[in-house]
Amino acid sequence: MSNERRAARMRTVRAVILLVVTVVALAAWVWLAVARGGYWRTDQRLPAATPPERWPDLAVVVPARDEAAVLAATVPALVHQEYPGVARVVLVDDGSTDGTADVARTLAAGAPLPLTVVEPGEPPPGWTGKLWALHAGVRAAGDAELFLFTDADIAHRPGSLRALVTAAGSRDLVSQMARLRVETGWERLVVPAFVYFFALLYPFRWVNRPGARTAAAAGGCVLVRRAALDAAGGIPAVRDAVIDDVALGRAVKRAGGRIWLGLGDLVHSVRPYPGLGPLWRMVSRSAFPQLHYSVPLLAGTVLGLALLFLVPPAAVVAGLVTASTATLVLGGAGWLLSAALFLPMLRYYRQPAPLAVLLPLIATLYGAMTVDSALQYARGRNAAWKGRTYPRT
Structure with missing residues (x-):
């Protein structure tokens, strides 16, 4: 087999793999939209009820x-x-x-x-x-x-x-x-x-x-x-x-x-x-404990974030570069669906809708915070708040 044919075959294999992964990412977003308890909705507000006859202490x-x-x-x-x-x-x-x-x-x-x-x-x-x-x-x-x-x-x-x-x-x-x-x-x-x-x-x-x-x-x-x-x-x-x-x-x-x-x-x-530093510490303080200090769960979380948030925009770029309509359309659909599910929360916080398309960037930040949380724990630096360190559990 000539080098040209071998290279063409490898490009085809990579294109097929990317297409399959893009389909999986889109399917995951569809599942989240319809089968994850409507997590993206913001209608769970304090229930209206009749005041009690006797107000408890x-x-x-x-x-x-x-x-x-x-x-x-x-x-x-x-x-x-x-x-x-x-x-x-x-x-x-x-x-x-x-x-x-x-x-x-x-x-x-x-x-x-x-x-x-x-x-x-x-x-x-x-x-x-x-x-x-x-x-x-x-x-x-x-x-x-x-x-x-x-x-x-x-x-x-x-x-x-x-x-x-x-x-x-x-x-x-x-x-x-x-x-x-x-x-x-x-x-x-x-x-x-x-x-x-x-x-x-x-x-x-x-x-x-x-x-x-x-x-x-x-x-x-x-x-x-x-x-x-x-x-x-x-x-x-x-x-x-x-x-x-x-x-x-x-x-x-x-x-x-x-x-x-x-x-x-x-x-x-x-x-x-006021800056990224305090927000970073707010998230990283609890990120690895949220995963029960589990390295396999950490790895799964990072892979899951990459699949959901990075694959769709990467597929859009790849589809434009390679002129692959299927990859472009499926990647765009996943990216748009993720943005649409984020919109209700942006409206709740009265933030501009265009921020929704930045969700892949924001998710990457959160992934980095989660990895940093695990690294800090591995170095013996437990979660801390205002000079006090949490117990190592």
Whole structure:
């Protein structure tokens, strides 16, 4: 066989392989669109319900570590909430060095809802700092029937507590994915995809279905009944979880509780992410733990990201270069479908639709963050938050 014929044959083989992989990628996107619980939809919002005849006693637990800079935007909104029943706020100062406790007391002085500051000290071995803080808050909350776990950077709009408790109804856990900040260029590029990928992993409709195995929660805003929390083993049952919100949602659902997860309209985060670095650390901190520290799962995730997000645009380029209509059309269909599924999340965050075509680039960033998370773990650098390292599990 001549060199020319051999080269032509290799080109044909490569073209066929690319065409097959492109078909697989397109089929995967079609499957995600129709069989992944409608993960791409943004209609899971706080359910409307009839207000309870008796408003249960409520304790709002706020874990805070060096959060003095954001408290002015969040604490007043909490302590001035109108709640028909008995409610109180417990802020747990988790070893802060910036005067978080004093700032919180000053901001809450004279407010309708009383604020108590608890300082439990350093977490014992085997505990993450946030979960130790939540445990301390629960213990300090007295006989509250409901707990609202909400992060120090989460601002609640007026009526948030009433809406949450009303929506709970017969549910045991209600959680809202707070609307994250999208003001800088990097926030606009990365944040909507962060929520989109979370929904892809944990389709909200599946989470909210009582018979489904999928369970999760969003840690910025979690309302849970004391009885359901106790049935799940309390905070100690998930004390070493890096992804504490998902672990808590799973624990409550496994114990027979009804849970609900959706997008938040009454809660938003005020935490700024001025550049790529803080966003990178936010994602990489939990990426490898999300994969259960598994190298095979890491490899599968990277390959899956490449198949879904890189193959379609690569096929478009190859189809243009080689004048292969089939490769061009199939690659374009996969790319357009992926963009279409991302559009609802962009609309939710009020971002321009053309950003949807950049999803392959954004996914590549997330893949790099995930690999970096694994590399940091392999080097002995566990996930950390504000100077404290999570336990190695």
